Amino acid sequence: MDFARSSHPGVQAQLDRLGLLSVPDGRFGLETITTLLDRLGNPHRQLPPTFHVAGTNGKGSVCAFLRAMLEADGKRVHVTTSPHLVRYNERILLAGRLIEDEPLAALLEEVLDASEELAPSFFEVTIAAAFLAFSRTPADACVVEVGLGGRFDATNVLQSDVLAACGIAALGIDHERFLLAPEDGVPKDPMARIAFEKAGIAKKGIPLVTGFQQAGPALEIERAILRSEATLKMRGREWHASMDDAGLHYADFGGALDLPQPSMPGGHQIDNAALAVAMLRHQEALSVSPEAMAQGLRAAHWPARMQRLKPGPLTGDRAVWLDGGHNPSAGATIAAFFEGPVHLVLGMLDNKDPQALIAPLGDRIRSLTVVPVPGHDSHPVEAFGPDAKAVDTIEEALLGIPADDYPILIAGSLYLAGEVLRLNDGIPN
Template sequence: MSSHVPELPDTVEAWLSFIESLHPKSIEMGLSRVQAVAARLHLKFPFTVITVGGTNGKGSTCAMLEGIYATAGYRVGCYTSPHLVQYQERVRLNGELIADDVLCAAFTAVEKAREDISLTYFEMGTLAALWAFEQQPLDVVILEVGLGGRLDAVNIVDADCAIVTNVDLDHMEFLGDTRELIGHEKAGIYRKHQIAICGDVQPPISLLNYAESLGVPLKRYGVDYRMDLADTQYSDAHGSLAIGSLPLFGDYQWQNAANVIYAVRALQSKLPVTDDDLRQGLTSTKVVGRFQYWHRSPDVILDVAHNPHAARALRSNLQQLSADGCKVVAVFSMLSDKDIAGVVDILHDVIDEWEIAPIQHPRAASVDYLKQCLSHKVSDQQLKTHPDLPTALRSCYKKAAKNDKIIVFGSFFTVAAILEITPDQWTSSS
């Protein structure tokens, strides 16, 4: 009797449903399963690789690197996560979202190779991205770490350059509940004899010790290179570079830019880039959901900030806005496993009104829990609940004055819920 071989999915949507069912957990730390499937796929990684880890700033850093190398004429692959609206955002080839047929072919290759090995959603997606990159004649590939570093699926690749943007508390159930424990996990992307960069001005001792144990000369922001915000000028041992301006809002983006400039200069022997291309690539970088102005008069700003470290950066940006005398209104929701109270504690006094609604996600915090976290810092008059996030935004828009600022934040899923609606769905008077 011949055994029945089930047909594989033939659309991206069907594949995503399929890979969600492959593993009982959404996250399982460890590299052995991913390495085994990568070996079956005969992945060789025949391009220069830059891996980007850290608690926050990874997406902006990847976008800056992608923009610079594209401007310089290189063929670039970029893998980031999570996506906001469609999965294809995670995999970009020469600045374009991966085509559906190429993504389906990549999932098919991984599925045939894995056989009886169980892979999580992220692991399957990472291997598919790497397989897709190898089908193209790419010069450089930029990989964003999903969670941690040492045991993240991306870390099966030995990067030519590894950047840790910063280290703070997040994903503590997987990485540990101190900066020292998390720093050790983040440092796991560093490799002996390769370029190692840290953008944290006060890196954990564990990260420094990890780099030292490898014998790698760790390059640090504020020690080996720096950015002068007064005149927007970068400097290191090789000289200075005037940047001009960045389209990304916030002082922390200048620090991200400094990490990127050091990496590009350190890779000059493999991927030469002129100062003009470097500057142009930086100043043309755009990233969805990173203090992004989405609408004007009143201003609607999207920010994926979802932990205390990101909240502190968001606070700095909002303080600059409130200095202009405008009212700041938040459309807010978070996942239940995030430090909601910590985020509220940082931001409660720079936000005048809070409009809360649930995220449509299994890990979403309920409205009651969001209210509980806010009630210790925010009065009842400052707080209003809604059945969903688009309704919350519509309510804010209807009563906002032209100079008010509406900040949509708390999660990638919060921002995604707004990006999925059209302007007329929340600006109409009906």
């Protein structure tokens, strides 16, 4: 299930109600979330300037960079992202702070009571709660991460009256059951279809900023722009970015910026940081100084995305990295990050490709240990090949890794990553 336990009885009572929700097979569309929000007074129409971010990989990191740069400029920022890693509260950040338990319990109760007979999904209730909280707490900006896809995602109720800019991060194949479901009038090529779904967030008169340059998906984005009457700001055309030892070099119609290297490790984070800069540069709802952008790039963090874990009860003093990546695009990114051998501890949901991370790393895998994903159906050890070894817990996995100088990578699921953070006293705050 997609919810955490809470030590607060009021929050737990509402999480129990959330846990009973599910999406009826085959239901797609925005009718349920629209009706629910209408019952709540349409809080999504009462938000400060909002940045809406989609993408297969990297969208959460783009949101983290946007938040950090806006806050560095002195702005109060609401944020909603998913999934949470340890506490449900992580999904709703109010003016820079996680929502507290008492107001969260009351908020969820209000939304769930209003949703009677609608049969909403877990995510629809969560987004309604986030928008309701945002509408009641003063702030200067909102940052909203798409949950799945874009066109039919619950966050896509956002319209031009509140949007400052929309962005699309890296594209790849994931959630095939939903995003590649047969439908008339949609692209047949898988990557073009993914682009079509993500581009569904485009809105009339609002800049849609893209951070990728693949020809096929880019063409589908162009078509979406024509349908929506948004304004397209494409990397390689309206804006450019590159990285060297001196830092991130960005340029667009307004001139050039020389910015520091992003704090989050990995070459892919350069692309995510550049997209966040481009989204701020191509909107007119609020101003953010170049100095704040630079400070935000240095300050941004995003747990369980190529995160070097601090010494703790679980890891000891070993070099342990944590990443929630679970699809082939994430596998390629991880493989590009690690230059040499690595001990891989892997737990993956049974609806994911078990080779997504193993194949890109190839013969650099020094050892492969498979663990279950707590609370979820996950692949058995046989799915990962003859060299994989199964253990029951993440603690057992780490104890069984040889004491050498090779780094350890724990990956394959954000749910597993949340358990690792909890056990290592690294709960996000």
